[in-house]
Amino acid sequence: MVYMAPSIHQLQDAWMPELPEVETLRADLDREILGHSFMQAEVIQSRMTRGQGLEEIAHRIRGQVVRAIGRRGKFLLVHLSSEDTLLLHRGMSGNILLELRRDPVKEHQHMSLELDDGRFLTVYDPRGFGEIRVLDPAAVAERLALMGPEPLGPAFSAEYLARRWASRTAPLKTLLLNQSMVAGLGNIYADECLWAAELSPSRPAGAVSLAELATLRHRIQEVLSEAIECRGTTFSDAMDLYGRPGTYQHHLQVFHRAACPRCRGQIQQIRVANRGTSLCPACQR
DNA sequence: CGCGAGACCTGATAGC
DNA sequence: TGCTATCAGGTCTCGC
Numbered sequence: 001m002v003y004m005a006p007s008i009h010q011l012q013d014a015w016m017p018e019l020p021e022v023e024t025l026r027a028d029l030d031r032e033i034l035g036h037s038f039m040q041a042e043v044i045q046s047r048m049t050r051g052q053g054l055e056e057i058a059h060r061i062r063g064q065v066v067r068a069i070g071r072r073g074k075f076l077l078v079h080l081s082s083e084d085t086l087l088l089h090r091g092m093s094g095n096i097l098l099e100l101r102r103d104p105v106k107e108h109q110h111m112s113l114e115l116d117d118g119r120f121l122t123v124y125d126p127r128g129f130g131e132i133r134v135l136d137p138a139a140v141a142e143r144l145a146l147m148g149p150e151p152l153g154p155a156f157s158a159e160y161l162a163r164r165w166a167s168r169t170a171p172l173k174t175l176l177l178n179q180s181m182v183a184g185l186g187n188i189y190a191d192e193c194l195w196a197a198e199l200s201p202s203r204p205a206g207a208v209s210l211a212e213l214a215t216l217r218h219r220i221q222e223v224l225s226e227a228i229e230c231r232g233t234t235f236s237d238a239m240d241l242y243g244r245p246g247t248y249q250h251h252l253q254v255f256h257r258a259a260c261p262r263c264r265g266q267i268q269q270i271r272v273a274n275r276g277t278s279l280c281p282a283c284q285r
Numbered sequence: 286c287g288c289g290a291g292a293c294c295t296g297a298t299a300g301c
Numbered sequence: 302t303g304c305t306a307t308c309a310g311g312t313c314t315c316g317c
Binding site (some may be wrong): 047091092093107125127128129168169170174273274 | 286293294295
C-alpha cells in the first residue's frame with residue numbers, strides 16, 4: 001500500500017510542538033513572566049488534566065509567584081513559589097499564548113491565568129491530546145522519570161545510543177520518536193535528522209555502527225540548534241507565545257519536500273512506526 | 286520485554 | 302452543495 005503524503009495545504013493550520021517549539025516558548029516565558037504572580041486561575045476543561053480536579057489546579061496556581069520556567073523534552077514546567085509545578089504538554093495541537101487583555105472564553109480554550117500586570121496566559125488545544133496538571137516535586141519526578149536524556153545535553157552521546165539500542169530490531173525512527181530513548185524529537189525533526197545523517201528511517205536500530213551513531217547524534221544537535229535559532233517550525237498558524245510563526249519551515253530539507261537538496265533525487269513518502277515519513281532513498285542507507 | 290497496531294480527539298481537505 | 306474518507310506535528314495501552 002502506498003502512503004500518500006498530504007499536500008502542504010493540509011498542513012496549513014497545523015503547529016508543531018516538538019522540542020524547538022517548546023524551547024522557544026520556555027525562553028519567551030522566562031523573559032515575560034518570571035517573578036510575576038498569578039492573580040486568578042481558571043481551568044475550563046477536564047480533558048487534559050488526567051483526572052486532576054479543575055478547582056484543585058486553579059487553587060494551587062492562584063496567588064503563586066513564578067519562580068522558574070523549565071523544559072524537559074516536550075514538557076513545559078512552570079515552577080511556582082509553593083514548590084508545586086504547573087506541567088504543560090502541547091500534544092499535537094496545543095497553543096500557549098500570552099494575551100494582553102481578557103477575552104471571552106473561546107472554543108478549545110482549556111485554561112486562563114491572569115498575571116499581576118493584567119496579562120493572561122492561556123492554553124488552547126482543539127484535539128485535547130495535551131496535558132495540564134499541577135504536581136508536587138515527587139509527582140513531577142515520577143511523571144518525567146522514564147524520559148531519555150536531553151539531546152542537547154552532555155548525557156546524549158553515541159556510546160549512550162549504542163548501549164540503549166544494542167540488539168534492538170525496531171526501526172531507527174521508531175526509537176528516535178521514543179521519548180525514553182531521547183527526549184523531544186517528533187515526526188518532523190526525526191525525519192530531518194535522519195536525512196542529515198544519511199540514515200534510513202527503517203534501518204534496524206541495533207544494526208547502526210558506532211560511527212554512524214556519532215554522526216546521527218551530531219546531526220540531531222545541529223538540526224535542533226538551528227531550529228531553536230529559527231524559533232521552531234510553523235506552516236501558517238500561530239505558534240509562539242505571541243502567536244507568531246517560527247521560520248524553520250524554510251530550512252526543512254526532506255520533510256514533505258519533493259526533491260532531495262543533496263542529490264536532486266525524488267523524496268519518498270512511506271510509513272514507519274505508523275507515521276508519515278519522508279526520506280531520500282538514494283542518500284539514506 | 287520488544288514491537289506494531291489502534292485508540293484518543295477535532296479540523297481540514299480531496300474526491301465523489 | 303454536501304456527504305464520506307483520509308490525513309495531521311503525540312502519547313498511551315493492548316495483544317502477540
